[in-house]
């Protein structure tokens with residue numbers, strides 16, 4: 001099918017419909033409001049449901065109820081709204097309900113700003129709510145990839161009975177790019193009749209709950225969840241290796257919009273004969289630890305530089321999963337500022353020329 | 368000799384013994400709902416939503432599908448489920464801490480959107496499950512663990528009348544208050560519950576039945592004293608009866624200013640609010 005030019009937020013909404021998800025509950029917040037505006041128009045055309053909730057607390061708890069029907073359901077928000085959704089995320093993950101949450105991340109903390117950020121990396125990957133649980137988190141770096149991730153997200157949610165988060169940012173949500181909705185198709189919706197609350201006709205009642213008063217039962221449920229996450233970590237790590245001239249000395253690590261910027265920087269540097277490459281996590285949970293670990297062991301890799309739109313969050317995972325065996329630097333912009341390719345090139349050159357010591361040995365630089 | 372069954376356990380209830388304290392009316396109210404599910408023949412497509420509170424384990428006693436909500440969010444759960452599967456009969460069962468404090472936003476907006484589910488709201492003027500703290504419905508002067516000298520309306524405000532509050536909204540179809548403290552009122556409350564479900568069945572819109580209930584354990588009273596306490600202290604502040612029905616459209620506003628209500632036991636609504 002021909003490509004069409006579409007705004008990221010609208011493409012995300014359309015992709016959900018193409019994935020067979022027609023139940024959507026949300027509350028307006030910049031920079032994701034176009035998802036709701038698009039779906040308010042589109043869902044009635046396909047017999048779907050859109051409810052503008054009273055708050056993100058309401059929207060996300062509606063998702064619990066909606067997902068209990070066994071149908072494909074989703075919501076979208078941006079950082080402050082995602083914080084309000086952390087309650088429901090904990091309950092939904094405990095109850096093992098399939099659904100998709102989209103975070104079009106903006107700059108925080110607090111009300112922050114409405115411009116693109118990756119400041120919610122810790123929240124998405126490590127601390128989405130109370131208790132021991134994980135989301136599967138996909139981080140698109142183009143509008144096309146956001147569409148493909150939406151298709152994949154519903155399949156993963158169904159397979160693991162776990163919420164999947166699309167971690168986009170204000171840039172992905174707001175920019176227009178050509179998209180092809182046929183490139184990746186979502187699988188058929190899975191049969192959830194063994195647990196969904198569809199009415200106890202000719203069967204025992206289905207109870208969807210999260211209370212385990214007996215500590216042994218609660219531990220058993222936690223162990224079950226932990227085994228599920230272990231399976232997710234073993235099977236769902238996704239990443240991309242970009243650029244390089246054969247034996248890159250420096251590896252940039254970046255995801256989402258920051259990775260796009262790094263790609264431009266790498267194109268320029270590779271063109272000039274500088275051998276550096278980009279390692280781009282596509283899933284930020286599970287972190288693509290195996291591929292990065294392998295890469296970091298290569299003789300020719302001398303150091304890594306994590307480029308992020310935050311104060312240094314993913315870099316902690318980079319350190320953890322490479323065992324800190326090579327020097328690791330960080331470069332980030334905050335407050336809604338997207339780093340420029342020139343800034344990245346400048347950092348890379350400084351590191352390669354050995355003019356600058358690793359970031360951790362010098363005071364943080366304000367820019 | 369033929370034996371006629373005159374009384375039995377509703378099919379919509381399980382055989383489990385409830386964990387409720389002696390004299391607590393949660394169990395009575397469960398039964399009113401279960402009988403209604405049976406009588407209307409809707410058990411097999413009914414889904415209940417349990418709150419966080421003493422009735423969190425309601426699903427152990429109802430023989431139908433159930434969700435267990437986060438504290439106060441039952442109306443959001445019910446909204447999501449009913450909108451996704453409109454063929455289901457959905458009801459929430461919530462306490463006063465759950466519905467009238469942490470969940471006010473959810474209940475208010477579910478009512479105002481006219482979500483087509485039924486709410487059973489248990490007002491026992493206290494947080495039962497957590498051990499007797501002050502609720503938004505705790506009466507003025509009522510002693511609780513967090514209002515040890517009695518509810519001080521200067522700092523805590525006056526108790527919230529949920530029935531009256533929601534009846535100011537134009538959308539919701541059916542809003543009533545019953546009580547489980549006496550046989551007469553239990554029977555009358557059953558009628559309210561039945562009507563509420565019937566309005567849902569006919570697709571009319573949101574329905575809510577508040578039920579005044581006892582909490583002997585946390586009130587520090589015997590079951591009998593508790594029943595009397597409901598009658599003497601709660602009912603004068605929380606008058607019983609239907610406040611809004613779909614047949615009367617905007618009549619609720621007239622009620623709000625006139626404030627008179629006929630009741631089977633003669634509890635005339637004298638309070639002006």
Ligand SMILES: Cc1ncc(C[n+]2csc(CCOP(=O)(O)OP(=O)(O)O)c2C)c(N)n1
Pocket residue numbers: 418419420421422438461462463464465466489491493494495496497502
């Ligand atoms: C977010 C959250 N806050 C607080 C609690 C603790 N909590 C459990 S039940 C309850 C009050 C329940 O009182 P009510 O709704 O009146 O029900 P009752 O037990 O009286 O029937 C509270 C505060 C909780 N479980 N979750």
Ligand SMILES: [Mg+2]
Pocket residue numbers: 420462463464489490491492493494495502
């Ligand atoms: Mg209570």
